[in-house]
Amino acid sequence: MKRVIVAALAAVGIAVASMTQVQAEDFTPAVVFDMGGKFDKSFNEAAFNGAERFKADTGVQYRDFEVTNPSMREQALRNMARRGAQVVVAMGFAQAAAVETVAQEFPETKFTLIDMVVDLPNVQSVIFKEHEGSFLVGMAAAMASETGKVGFVGGMDIPLIRKFALGYVEGAQHVNPDIEIFQNMTGTTPAAWNDPTKGGELARSQFDRGADVVYAAAGGTGIGVYQAAKDAGKLAIGVDSNQNYIHPGTMLTSMIKRVDVAVYESFSAAQDGTWQGGIQVLGLAEDGVGWALDEHNRSLVSDEMEGAIEQARQDIIAGTIQVTDYMAQ
Amino acid sequence: MEAVTWIVLVVDATLRVSTPLILAAFAGMFAERSGVVDIGLEGKMLGAAFAAAAAAYVTGSAWVGLLAGIGTSVALAMVHAFACVTHRGDHVVSGMALNILVAGLGPVLSLAWFGQGGHTPLVADDARFRPIHFPFADRLSDVPFLAQIYSEIASGHNLIVYIALGMVPLAAWFIYKTRFGLRLRAVGEAPEAVDTAGISVAGMRYRAMIVCGILCGVAGTSLSIAQNALFVRDMTAGMGYLALAALIFGKWRPVPTLFACFLFAFADAVQARLQGVDVPGVGIIPVQAIQALPYLLTVLLLAGFVGKAIPPKASGVPYVKER
Known part of the structure; x- marks a missing residue:
């Protein structure tokens, strides 16, 4: 009898564990970096830092891609959407045209575009002052x-x-x-x-x-x-x-x-279900931009x-x- | 006075910018004069730039960086020679293949070794070739003209700039006044004649490619650890092709090639200083128009003044001993 209970508990445990795993796997955010590359120590790297922080906080893996020539943007976005990413962050003004095309092909997928505006219901445009x-x-x-x-x-x-x-x-x-x-x-x-x-x-x-x-x-x-x-x-x-x-x-x-914050917010809003399309303008008042003062x-x-x-x-x-x-x- | 200072500073920048260009163009000269077409200058420079930055970062020595750069570039040149001379492959295809290989390999290796994506970490100051200041240069800089030339133009460049300028007369002497040079030119014009004289055509071409590799290695090194302090993806930015253009422009001859390099670098230096400046009578010229200046200049000069550029007769033609 004792053995049966242990076995049953173990089964439940495995089931619960696998269920949570399924949930975690279910949510796949993605980010497509632009030409500077994700280690440009600047714009793209900020997005990378935001995505990494999200990964550390939630344990959710994200997909990423570095565009190395202009014709790859549309392909990269489409690939992310096709492979089941719920939210795709596209970095940079240059991806606007690609986002516009792909967002229409995948109306169920959420797109967050940084630095440019695309007016579609499933696109969130984040611009900074x-x-x-x-x-x-x-x-x-x-x-x-x-x-x-x-x-x-x-x-x-x-x-x-x-x-x-x-x-x-x-x-x-x-x-x-x-x-x-x-x-x-x-x-x-x-x-x-x-x-x-x-x-x-x-x-x-x-x-x-x-x-x-x-x-x-x-x-x-x-x-x-x-x-x-x-x-x-x-x-x-x-x-x-x-x-x-x-x-x-x-x-x-x-x-x-604060591109890192924008990416993080987009990921976590998509996970919570609070993600909304439209335009976000982040300036000094929203702490979206600022100047750095540190020990260096x-x-x-x-x-x-x-x-x-x-x-x-x-x-x-x-x-x-x-x-x-x-x-x- | 203003104008003089302006000219002095532009000449100073011209010397700095033209250095990798001169080295690469002369590397191409050795290759093409021997009958090997080398569009892989870009790839060799890029490979050297990566190796130099990586080695200088790890060892903390610019000289080790330079050696690593030269070594990598010579190794790439040998691959090219093996494909084109030994196996009589198509020169353009082999060169292009090397360019593509290096363009991918550099970022991949830096990612694997340093974990910072497509670039190496910043190289410390004492592991770079820093500007060398001539004696009294600082004190003389306020004295007009001659002193200005001494303190601004001659002094204050990194070692590789002086190496490049010293290399030019040496290379010219080598090509025109030595037995090696004579054979080099002959092997690119009429390899069968050289062969008849009992000299190995393949051997000459391999030697020429070693010289080509060394010069490209120095050029790449100057980009990554003299002008910059790291390697980044595609940092040559088409300079190898520009060097090739300068070589054709200079009709495969040392002095005209040198001036072609100076011309490109000069156009670049001028365009950096003309951006957003209110030119009297014209107003502010749009950035796009100014940045087209070097290319416009090339087309104009090539079409109008240079005349027909005839390459070495046997360049790009694999040598077959017997048919």
Whole structure:
């Protein structure tokens, strides 16, 4: 008799265990990274960190794919949907067209598109107010600059990157109306997200002209910009992820875009069933963007700078400072 | 004064940017002069860039990095020679295959070894080729003109820039004034004549490919541990093909090839400085138009001024001793 009970308990135990496993397996989120690659230390890596945190918190495995040429985007998204992913996060503005096509083919699958808007019921578009975050780091650049000249290196020349640039310019001019700002774009093709040699060269060309702080919004290309700044003893500003740790001492700050939070939220909302399509706009008020202050750049940021930037942050949230959105013009 | 400073800085940038280009173009010159078409310059540079960054990161020595870069590049060149010279395969196919192989292998190996995706970790400063500053360069930089040339243009480059510039006259002397050079040129023009003289055609071509491998190795190394501090996927960004274009542009001759490399690098340096600048009378030129400048220049010069570019006669043709 005792044996039977033990056997029965064991059977129940196995059944319960397998059921929970089935549930866990049932939910498969997926993320499709864009051309910079998931270890670009920037935009895509932020998404990777968010997905990894979700995996650590819930034990749910996710699928991922790194797009290495433009024609792979649609295929990758379609594959994820076909293989039963309930929610697919597509990273980057460039995937908008692919998401639009695939989302119509798979109306049951949820798509979260970061950085661009697609108007479909099963697409959640998450966009950030990069201009607000860039405004703050623009202020930091202008206050840290001794020459009164600062630089900006963009990745591919697209409206989104112009949006970073314009916010940065307005922030710098907010501190010093006479400041001189050099702007360079790395290229006009997606290869511009992953060309550190060119990025470094552009940064050097700006240092030659007198800039002493440079802000890179260029994905993997930025690594070359930060290296050039370190080699020349100038300051650099990171983007998307907190990049202060890359070169402590010459990274003035980073414009953080909480892509990790967006990915995490999308996954967990899909799991809870609270996921909704539509547009989410994350700015300073939602903590969707911000500037990074940690032990790596503490010594570079004076109390005065910190105070001014925090004040501006409040003012932007309150609406007393208006930052122009390049894409809304 | 402004203008002089501007020119000095552009020339300075030209030297920096042209270094890997010059090395790769001369590597191609040795290969093609011997009759081996090498579109695998890109792949060899990329392979060397990866090996150099990986070795420099692990050992902490730039010199070990350089050796690893050269070793990898020579090994790839030998594969190419084995396929094209020994087995008389198609040169373009073999070169392209190597390019594709390396483009995939680099990121895969860095992922396996360092776990950071398609790139290696950042290499520490003392494991890189850092700029060398000539004596008194800092003090002289405010003195106009001559001193400016000394302190800005001549001083402050990394070692590989000087190696590349020193290599140019050496290579020219080698190709035109030595017995090896004479045979090299002959083997690319009329291999049967060289064979009749009792010299091994295959042996000459293998030797030429070793030189090609060494130069590509230095070029790749300069990208990953002199100009940058890590290897990233596809970091050569088409430079190998550009070097090949410079070689054709220079009609497979050392001095014109050198100037073709300078021209490409100069166009690149100028476009970085023209972006967003208000040009008097024209206004701000769109980024797209400025970035097309190097290519536009190439087409114009190639169509208008260079004339017919005739490759070495036997280049790309496998040598068959008897029919």
